[in-house]
Amino acid sequence: MSARPKAEPKAKRPAPSRPLSALLPLIGLADREILTRLVITGCVAATANLISLMSLSAELNGWMRGEVLDTPFLIFCLSLLVSYAFSKRFVGLVLTTAFSALAGVRRRFLQTVTLGNHADILDMQARRSFDLGNHHLERIAALLPNLSIAANMMLVAVVAYLYLWTLSTVGATLLLVAGAMIGGWYVREAQRTRALLGQAKESEVRMLQGFSEIVGGNAEIKLGKARRDELAQAVEADVARWEDLKRRHGRNLGELFSWIATIVIGFSAVFVFIFPRMGALSAAELPLVTSVILFLARPLSKFLNAVPDYIAAEDAANQLTTLLAAMPAAEYAPSKLARAPRRFASIELRNVRFAYRAGMRPEPFVIGPIDMTIPAGGVVGIVGANGSGKSTLLRVIPLLFRPDEGQVLLDGQAVEADRLESYRDLFCAVFQDHHLFTRLPQGPTFDAELFREMLAYLKIDHLVPETGDGLLNRDLSKGQRRRVALAVAVAEGRPIIILDEWTSDQDAEFRTRFTNEIIGKLRSLGRTVIFVSHDGNASSVCDVTIHMTNGQMTNSQMTDERTGATRPATALLQETA
Structure with missing residues (x-):
């Protein structure tokens, strides 16, 4: 090449x-x-x-x-x-x-x-x-x-x-010149005031983050006076800075409006009292000019009152425009007619590498190269220590994280952007940071009867009453929420289920049942299971076991269906090819 x-x-x-x-x-x-x-x-x-x-x-x-x-x-x-x-x-x-x-x-x-x-x-x-x-x-x-x-x-x-x-040409000209001078001064002062508003906003963000930390870690800070005082003093400093900036901002605005109001009143007095004595206005014109001047005062007052609002709106619009410019484009054009294939033969990862982008993690982290095959109806276990890349690989397989190198193949064909939506529809997942939605899926593919059956199987049905409106009780412990999430995933009917350390918040009974019963239950339903675990004994229920160390796949084993023995995946694939 x-x-x-x-x-x-x-x-x-x-x-x-x-x-x-x-x-x-x-x-x-x-x-x-x-x-x-x-x-x-x-x-x-x-x-x-x-x-x-x-x-x-x-x-x-x-x-x-x-x-x-x-x-x-x-x-x-x-x-x-x-x-x-x-x-x-x-x-x-x-x-x-x-x-x-x-x-x-x-x-x-x-x-x-x-x-x-x-x-x-x-x-x-x-x-x-x-x-x-x-x-x-x-x-x-x-x-x-x-x-x-x-x-x-x-x-x-x-x-x-x-x-x-x-x-009055003379009066209008003087008003125009004075307005230009005052306007220039006003713009400069408004810019200074706007800068104070921006600094106050930054201080407010830090202050709210500090409050959020104190609320989120309230139990911890109540158990340690030194830590509590340290965090409280940091937030108090942010509050004091925010207060100072807002007071300066308000004082500047007050002075600005006061000076302009004084100037408007002064000009009105010039038109009403001085111009007639100078002969610039006749007695017949005086009431009309006075009315116009007083009439102008209301729009000008409304305009001045709206200036702080305009400054705040411009500040918000600038930040929003910056945010919109940084937003990622759509990965693909959604198709209303696209339907995920409910059957597949295999998924293959070839020489796949993925690196976190700058800012996503405190330190650079890369997984790969990864070469693995996921057979339909099989059980794939990914094991390794904390930080080894197991959960990252679990997001690469369904292409939530797009590889920087290599290919993901579905039944021998590379998954490109035009097939990405239907490919992802093969998967349902219960990640470590899973989100349990308030409402059950309402589509025709959701099996409500199977959902209730799985709730009973997982001994959680008594905490998830059947309300008839599709709403879920989310006032549950982490382990209970994971069991409900697994029941939802099974009832959605997708062929592949991803489980990211599903047992981490379960009691001893369900940790044991996971390998002894639950994996077998999912297999009996015809599902392909991909799970992450710290338990080295989990490989006993796996057709494919992937060992991860520092982002590298250090070992890959498959179960030989002919003998039932676990052998290196590379050798077994070569024999059965």
């Missing part, structure tokens, strides 16, 4: 520029068509607000001159109705679009968990990525209503400002 040609070095691409907003694309508001609809709707609402303001000013002027003007008042009422309707329409468009986009993110979480690479999912679970992602989603969803209302009010403010320009 010729060596691969060396790839030419790629030219360095410039780093992608960071978007102005992570929030808008995430909630589906970066689309031009959607934005156009939102702006038009908001501008109609803003214009109606402005017409109502002008009509009310005309009504007040007429009233002060002793006139009764019904037309402006009718226009005022009508425009208020239009404004209200289109404002609700604007907010509704924002929220429906945003919540649909957030639901799409949740569906992506679901697709990643169900179809993504198992090793990547375990890594993300260890880093609590999905918990944090859902937390960020909830933060954004809670902040969206206030932000959508603030966005609508800002469109109202823009239209009102344009009208102010027609009334």
Whole structure:
């Protein structure tokens, strides 16, 4: 085989520029068509607000001159109705679009968990990525209503400002210049405040992790004062840092809003008291300009109040975007028509190697090369010391962990991505960290009668009453939960059952029954059994025994059906080939 040609070095691409907003694309508001609809709707609402303001000013002027003007008042009422309707329409468009986009993110979480690479999912679970992602989603969803209302009010403010320009060019220009200066200062202060918010969030995560450790290890810390005080002091330090950062963040926000409110009031005073004396405004224009200024104060106030929410939403959106970018792609396209073959002749592992990725374990660990054959209807035992790679191999066999090298063959054919789903459907498993679901399987392949029979066989039926709704009692000990999980696995009817140290939490009776009875029971049901055990005597019930040491298969034995003797697997396979 010729060596691969060396790839030419790629030219360095410039780093992608960071978007102005992570929030808008995430909630589906970066689309031009959607934005156009939102702006038009908001501008109609803003214009109606402005017409109502002008009509009310005309009504007040007429009233002060002793006139009764019904037309402006009718226009005022009508425009208020239009404004209200289109404002609700604007907010509704924002929220429906945003919540649909957030639901799409949740569906992506679901697709990643169900179809993504198992090793990547375990890594993300260890880093609590999905918990944090859902937390960020909830933060954004809670902040969206206030932000959508603030966005609508800002469109109202823009239209009102344009009208102010027609009334007083000098005043509108001064307001624009002052707004630009204040806006620049505000952005700088907001960035500083946002940095404090990020530091507070990091401190909060550490604080909550500390609380979780104290709650999870509550029994242990109550038995040792030194350890308890050490953990409590560490959490107290995180609480103090979180408190300091949140206080600084709140103080900065308070000062920021106080200064801006003072500036807004000062500008209003300039327009109302100083401009008329300078001759910049006539007596007839003064009520209308004053009304516009006061009218602008409400949208600006709403906008300022929404800024902390926007900063928090942007922070959550940035973290969520980073998480989404790191999510693994689906391993295969699921097929609704795919059905697992219920019969097979053999599964073979050829020169299989698997290495944990960086970050999944504190130290690098590799298993392999592994060469083994699993005969249909047989019993395969994997034995070895702790940390030898037994449980890892148990996840490689059903391709939950995809090998870095070598092949897994089903009936002589390599299992590729297009056959991965149906291949995995051959297996059911009770792993060490198994999860007992709250509801029994409801499909046609689940044998409820066999499930009750296995519960009785495993002496657990009295703790799992038949409720009729498919719900399981999960208030059980670890050993009892493993027995229920085995009953569920048998009743699902899949041809291969994987058991990862199933006896580790069982009492003496069931440890003995496992090798003397239970394995035979599963075999009599036509199941292929693959189990991990520390018990060296377990090989007496196995057709194939795999010995693991430091990730290496040091010995493989098979039972010779002709003599009943246990012999090295390699020699026996050569004789029977």
